[in-house]
Structure formats: structure tokens, C-alpha cells
Amino acid sequence: xxxxxxxxxxxxxxxxxxxxxxxxLVQAILYxxxxxKAGEELGIPKEDCKAAFKTGxxxxxxxxFAVFVxxxxxxxxxxxxxxxxxxxxxxxxxxxxxxxxxxxxxxNADFGGAGYDLTAMSxxxxxxxxxxxxxxLFVGFFAHKLEKLRxxxxxxxxxxxxxxxxxxxxxxxxxxxxxxxLALGGEVVAVVxxxxxxxxxxxxxxxxxVLKEYSLGLAMLVGMFAAVLLG
Amino acid sequence: xxxxxxxxxxxxxxxxxxATLITAVIGSFGPLLYLYFTRxxxxxxxxxxxxxALVAASFGAAYFxxxxxxxxxxxxAGTYVSFLSGNISNLRLPASAMAQEVLExxxxxxxxxxxxxxxxxxxxxTNLIGVTLAAFIGMRLIEVFPPIVxxxxxxxxxxxxxGAVFGQFTMKYPKLAPFGIGIPLILLGVFDAPLWLxxxxxxxxxxxxxxxxxxxxxxx
Numbered sequence: 001x002x003x004x005x006x007x008x009x010x011x012x013x014x015x016x017x018x019x020x021x022x023x024x025l026v027q028a029i030l031y032x033x034x035x036x037k038a039g040e041e042l043g044i045p046k047e048d049c050k051a052a053f054k055t056g057x058x059x060x061x062x063x064x065f066a067v068f069v070x071x072x073x074x075x076x077x078x079x080x081x082x083x084x085x086x087x088x089x090x091x092x093x094x095x096x097x098x099x100x101x102x103x104x105x106x107x108n109a110d111f112g113g114a115g116y117d118l119t120a121m122s123x124x125x126x127x128x129x130x131x132x133x134x135x136x137l138f139v140g141f142f143a144h145k146l147e148k149l150r151x152x153x154x155x156x157x158x159x160x161x162x163x164x165x166x167x168x169x170x171x172x173x174x175x176x177x178x179x180x181x182l183a184l185g186g187e188v189v190a191v192v193x194x195x196x197x198x199x200x201x202x203x204x205x206x207x208x209x210v211l212k213e214y215s216l217g218l219a220m221l222v223g224m225f226a227a228v229l230l231g
Numbered sequence: 232x233x234x235x236x237x238x239x240x241x242x243x244x245x246x247x248x249x250a251t252l253i254t255a256v257i258g259s260f261g262p263l264l265y266l267y268f269t270r271x272x273x274x275x276x277x278x279x280x281x282x283x284a285l286v287a288a289s290f291g292a293a294y295f296x297x298x299x300x301x302x303x304x305x306x307x308a309g310t311y312v313s314f315l316s317g318n319i320s321n322l323r324l325p326a327s328a329m330a331q332e333v334l335e336x337x338x339x340x341x342x343x344x345x346x347x348x349x350x351x352x353x354x355x356x357t358n359l360i361g362v363t364l365a366a367f368i369g370m371r372l373i374e375v376f377p378p379i380v381x382x383x384x385x386x387x388x389x390x391x392x393x394g395a396v397f398g399q400f401t402m403k404y405p406k407l408a409p410f411g412i413g414i415p416l417i418l419l420g421v422f423d424a425p426l427w428l429x430x431x432x433x434x435x436x437x438x439x440x441x442x443x444x445x446x447x448x449x450x451x
Contacts, residue, residue: 165343
């Protein structure tokens with residue numbers, strides 16, 4: 001394992017991982033510029049565009065710290081560069097771990113244990129790459145078709161489009177919460193307290209609007225620490 | 232004006248999206264080439280194929296189900312950014328929803344799409360800083376934080392933020408919220424349905440209920 005990880009942390013792997021990470025950065029910069037241009041066309045003030053960007057930055061500090069914690073764990077099993085690349089692009093830690101594990105098992109090796117040599121690691125890398133490619137290729141080739149599908153479903157009714165987005169959001173997050181609710185313990189505390197805290201914070205921010213952009217981050221912290229205390 | 236938006240937004244968005252995602256697919260195989268050229272090591276064909284079949288069996292449905300289910304929320308540019316950068320449920324969707332909330336744009340409108348996209352881009356920047364710090368000084372930095380903080384973030388960030396976003400939309404559509412949580416709970420808890428079916432049922436089931444309520448004038 002030691003020797004395998006040494007290869008996984010070689011300078012050349014860092015460079016190649018860095019190239020992929022930089023694609024995400026380049027894409028973000030290009031879309032940032034494009035958004036301002038389109039915003040101008042739609043009559044959105046520049047300050048509003050900046051405020052939207054800033055809200056995204058602030059809202060994601062908490063969850064990014066969680067990704068940070070998970071990534072440090074992941075680095076010790078798949079090496080620094082691969083963890084960096086997989087969590088900056090496409091990845092989520094559970095999917096990557098599963099893929100690396102499936103890869104090693106397909107080669108009859110225990111992930112990180114008996115028989116885990118360079119070849120076993122290469123099967124793991126292959127599996128992570130081919131798995132990520134599934135999402136990237138589908139979205140790369142077909143995302144613009146989904147735009148047409150949405151237009152069809154909405155049928156030009158703007159009010160219905162708003163309700164549709166709200167329904168989709170409740171469905172997605174209902175699905176994401178269902179697992180935690182059924183898991184009981186700390187997780188269900190986090191869900192319920194997080195939800196209640198968010199509602200309270202948004203009510204308060206109707207009077208103190210500066211609070212609004214921090215509300216999600218704060219609600220998350222309240223939910224988490226309630227879970228630690230009561231879970 | 233709409234045609235103008237097609238030219239200055241949708242067309243370049245599609246071009247950049249396709250180019251970056253496909254480059255990322257190619258790039259993600261780079262480390263494998265490195266192993267081959269420096270060590271002569273590569274995945275044996277039979278193991279590569281059976282591993283591919285196994286991950287496709289576990290995640291294959293998600294390749295299609297996730298982009299389709301999230302599209303109404305993310306929009307075109309948001310979809311390209313989110314699926315390139317990953318961490319969609321815990322970072323991209325909350326960032327998009329909060330940007331729209333703070334700027335008070337009408338959901339589903341073109342303005343909302345631009346504002347949501349900018350929120351998502353903001354979250355990409357934070358996330359890139361986070362993972363890059365983790366890559367280079369993570370091991371040392373993590374020892375600075377007390378274990379209880381580290382554990383709390385590892386175990387409870389996801390459910391707390393999922394709950395919070397659900398709370399945010401419960402305020403907007405209180406009549407839809409019971410269906411949003413109820414449908415997946417029944418599918419998962421009573422029928423033990425596979426996850427791809429649970430997500431499709433939750434999203435499109437709730438949209439269907441929304442449609443009925445909307446037509447009956449129960450929500451606006």
C-alpha cells in the first residue's frame with residue numbers, strides 16, 4: 001500500500017490532475033463573464049450579478065468545509081492528486097470510493113489490503129474515470145435537448161414554470177432527506193432542526209435583509225450542532 | 232430580445248459546456264496514461280470491463296436520471312457547471328436557490344437562470360479553494376480543528392443543509408412540501424424501491440401534484 005500510494009502522489013500525477021482541475025476553473029470564469037453579458041441584456045444591474053455570485057461563495061463555505069474534511073480522508077486511500085481531481089470535477093466522495101473499491105475488487109484485490117498493487121490501483125483509476133464519464137458525456141451531448149423538453153413541459157406559462165421549479169426542488173430535497181429521516185438518530189435531528197432554523201431565519205430576514213445571504217449557512221450550523229448534541 | 236438572448240447566452244453556453252465537459256472526460260484518463268508510460272502498468276481488459284459493468288450497474292441510472300431531474304432547477308449553464316464540478320446536492324443546488332432568494336427573482340424566469348448560474352459559479356470558486364487547500368495543506372490543517380467539529384461536519388453537513396433547503400421551499404410552497412417528503416418516504420420506507428425510482432418518483436410526482444394544484448388554483 002505504501003509503495004502504491006507513493007506512485008499515486010508523484011509529481012507527474014499532480015500535474016495531470018491539476019490540468020483537469022483547471023478546466024473547472026476556466027469554465028467558471030467563462031460563464032461568469034457570459035452571465036454578466038446576458039444579465040445586461042435582461043436588464044439585471046451589475047451589482048445584482050455580483051451579489052448573486054457573492055451569495056454563492058458565502059452559502060458554500062460550510063458545505064465546502066465538509067468536502068474538505070471528507071477529502072483529507074480520501075487522500076489517505078487514493079492519494080492527494082486523485083482526490084483533488086475527483087472532488088474538483090464530477091465527483092462526490094462516496095461515488096469515488098465505491099468506484100475505486102469496485103475497481104480493485106474486479107482485479108481480485110482488497111482495496112488498500114491484500115493484493116492491492118499498482119495494477120489494482122490502475123483498475124480503480126480507470127473505474128473512477130469511466131464512471132464520471134457517464135454523467136459528463138450525457139450532459140455534454142444532451143443537456144441542450146433538456147432545455148427543449150423544459151420549454152415543452154412549461155408551455156410558455158411563466159407562473160407555472162415557477163411552480164414547476166419549486167415542485168422539482170421540493171421533490172429533489174424530499175428525496176435527499178428521506179434517507180436521513182429513515183436513518184433516525186442524529187441525521188433526522190439535523191434535517192428537522194435545519195429545516196426549522198431556515199424557516200425562522202428567513203422570517204427574521206424579512207425584517208433584517210442583511211441576514212438573508214447568511215441564512216442557509218447559519219441554518220446548516222444550527223442543524224449540525226443540534227445533531228451532535230441530541231443525536 | 233429573446234433571439235438576442237439565444238445568440239449571447241444559449242449558443243455560447245452550449246459551446247463552452249460541450250467543450251469543457253468533453254475535455255474533462257479525456258483529461259480524467261490522463262493519470263492512467265501516466266501509469267502506463269512511467270511504470271508500464273495498465274488495467275487488464277477483463278478487470279476493466281467487469282469493473283465498468285459493476286459501476287454502470289450501481290450508477291448507470293443516475294447518469295440520466297440526475298441531469299433530467301435537476302434540469303428544471305439548474306437551467307442549461309447551471310447543468311453544465313454542476314455536472315462538471317459535482318457535489319450538486321450539497322453545494323450547487325443550495326447556492327443557486329440562495330442566490331435566487333437573496334435577489335428575489337421570479338423562479339423559472341430567465342433572470343432567475345442567470346442569477347442562479349452566478350450563485351453556482353460562486354460555489355465552484357469556494358469549492359475549488361477548499362479542495363486545493365485540502366490537497367496541499369489538508370493533513371496539517373485538519374489537526375487544528377477539534378475532533379468534535381470535524382466529526383460534526385463529516386456526519387451532519389449533508390442532512391442539515393438538505394433539511395434547510397427543504398425548509399426554504401416549504402415556506403414558498405407549504406401545500407407541496409408534504410408530497411415532496413412523503414412520496415420518497417413511502418417509496419423508500421414501505422416499498423424499498425431502488426434509488427433511481429425514488430428520485431424520479433419524488434421529483435415528477437411532486438411536479439404532477441403541483442400541476443393539479445396549480446390548475447385548481449390552490450397555488451400560484
